[in-house]
Amino acid sequence: MIQQIQYFKNLEEFLSSSHQSFQVLDIDLQNNNKQIGNEDVLSLGAGLVKCTNLSNLTLNLQNNQIDDRIEQKYSHIQMHSEYILKLIIFYFILFYFIFFFHYNFLYIFLYIIMYLLSVFIFSFSFYMLYIQIDDKGASCLGYYLGLCTNLSNFTLYLKSSKIGVIGASGLGHGLGKSTSLSNLTLDLCGNKIGNLAVSNLVSGLGKCSNLSNLTLYLYGNQIGDEDISGLGFGLGNYTNLSNLTLGLSGNQIGDVSVSGLVSGLGKCTNLSNLTLDLSANQIYREGLSYLGSGLGNCNNLSNLTLDLCGNQIQTEGLSYLGSGLGNCNNLSNLTLNLQMNKIGAKGVSFLCSGLEKCANLQNLTLYLSYNQIYEKGASDLGSGLRKCTKILNLTLYLDRHLQSSQLLKVKCLKSKRLVALKINY
Structure with missing residues (x-):
């Protein structure tokens, strides 16, 4: 029904x-x-x-607009503030003449000024209280959601609010009481979630023993190394998790934190589908080493989407990443975004040498534009991908200056089992 x-x-x-x-x-x-x-x-x-x-x-609950009452309130405060400013100027001129004629009304004048400033500050502060759902609201929402005992599928959009440590912790603690929850999507992009907030959020959600599908969007927060390590540690307790999407673009994630993140993912023994967006962060060679080895421990991983666009990835880093991915024996579908890095011909070769060890890889999509891949790099890419003998569907995104190169296409087409080849420039 x-x-x-x-x-x-x-x-x-x-x-x-x-x-x-x-x-x-x-x-x-x-x-x-x-x-x-x-x-x-x-x-x-x-x-x-x-x-x-x-x-x-x-x-x-995202992107609420200021209503008419707020606009009227703002207009009233603005007019009120301008009026007070004029009064301050008037009293300043009056004080000048009083002082010039040697009348000592200094204390009276200062009292009037302080009074008017207090009124102005109070009015402006009152206006600043008008909109967002902050820590208190998020915590209370989490509390009430925890009382919804039959809730199994929940999607929450709280983009661009004022949620910080307390709010994220309260939200996670409350949702952790929803014992029937199996599918959860949280969009907390553009907040102020940093410090220990991510750890507390994920720790609370870890009590949802039936959680199998989790989507967590944390784009553009203030998340650094310590937070991501805590995130990985918390995710390691999600024993029933099979599908995971983590949106971590535009934060302050470096090499050290990647180690903690993937070590936790390796403990998710039932994880089969993973989407990990680490674009626009600060991941270098060492971070890719951790990432590759960690993903290699996800034994049941069959579908992987990994976005590393806009980091500082160079040739040697791809050697570690390719080697790690080569250990994902059950991987059948891979989408890898490496755009806007510093990858050259050798890096492409290292990556392909790892991918050819993926015994079950059938569908591969590679984003390699805006790198340092020239004619030789394109040729090496074709040679490497030809050795990935199980691939059926191959999609490539490359720079336009490689459009005239035929070697790449010719070499890819020599792959025995390849059914569909699509190259986008």
């Missing part, structure tokens, strides 16, 4: 509805006319708890 999805784009409408009948719920408060803040999150959480039969929930 197909369960009917209940859609809501208005918080008041959801709160006034009949909650007990809901099994599949989609609440989209993105770009809402009314700004969503902490108090609204409390009301939302209380409403969700009443949905006793709820099993599938999608909750979008």
Whole structure:
């Protein structure tokens, strides 16, 4: 029986509805006319708890807009501030004349100035309280979600809020009580999650013993080496995890943290599908060594998407990565993005020598544009890929200046089992 999805784009409408009948719920408060803040999150959480039969929930709280009342409030404060500024100038001129005629009203004048400044600061601070869902809201939301005991599928979009250590920890702790949760997607991009927040979040989620599918987007946060190591340690406790997507682009991830991350992934014994986005970070040769050896320990990995675009990868680093991938005996589908690095002809050869050891690799997509691969590199790439005898479908993305080269295509087509070849320039 197909369960009917209940859609809501208005918080008041959801709160006034009949909650007990809901099994599949989609609440989209993105770009809402009314700004969503902490108090609204409390009301939302209380409403969700009443949905006793709820099993599938999608909750979008990102990118809220300032409503009319806020705009009016801002306009009022702006006019009020300009008026106060004029008064300050007036009193300053008055003080000048008083001082010139030797009247000592200094204390009175300073008192008036401090009073007016206090009013101005208070007004501006009041305006700054107007929008975001912060740590308190995220923690409360996590608490209420933990009370939804039948929840098995949950998607939460909290992009570009003010969530930090406390909020992420509270969210993870609350969701950890959802013992029936098997599929989870969290979009926390563009927040202030750093320090120990990632570790606490993942540690809390580790209590979801039935969790098999996890998607975690943490693009553009303040995540560094210590945080990623904690993330890997926490993921090592996810014994039932089979599908994992980690979006970690645009952070401060270096070589040391990669070691902690992949060591944890190696403990996910049931992991078969992995998407790992580490683009626009600070990963060098040593980091690729850790990454390759760690991925080689994921014995059941069959589908891998690895994005390393925009790092500092050079020739020697690809030797380690290729060697590690060669140990993934069950790998059948691989998408590897190495664009915008410093890879040359030797690097391509090292990579291919590792890939030819992937005994079950059938589908391969390589992004190699914006590197230092010239005619010789393209020729070496063709020679190396020809040795990957099990590949059926091959897709390559290369620089336009290689478009005239025919050696690459000719050599690839000599692969005995190749069914489809697509080269994009």
